[in-house]
Amino acid sequence: MRPLQVYLDERDLKSLEAWARERGWTKSQAIRAAVRALARRPAEDPLLELRRHIRSRTRMPSGFAVMEATRCGHVIGFDHAFAAAGYTLWEGSG
Numbered sequence: 001m002r003p004l005q006v007y008l009d010e011r012d013l014k015s016l017e018a019w020a021r022e023r024g025w026t027k028s029q030a031i032r033a034a035v036r037a038l039a040r041r042p043a044e045d046p047l048l049e050l051r052r053h054i055r056s057r058t059r060m061p062s063g064f065a066v067m068e069a070t071r072c073g074h075v076i077g078f079d080h081a082f083a084a085a086g087y088t089l090w091e092g093s094g
Contacts, residue, residue: 006031 008016020030036045050069079089 004031 016027016030020027023030025033083089
């Protein structure tokens, strides 16, 4: 790896610090992830390729597309968080 110096205004720096802190990352890790997401072609990075695959599928929300693509049969629900945020929860069709 080689060093890179980046200048950010105060607002962007605070946003970067908060975003990285929420994920337990360093600012350098966050910048590297952003560069990878913006500059690499999906075929060069398996995670970007998965993202492209998900977006190319149906209009279903991406979380469901990932579950379908990986044949995930279990989920941890966060309904209480959505309800706390004021969203109406879907009760199902039957």
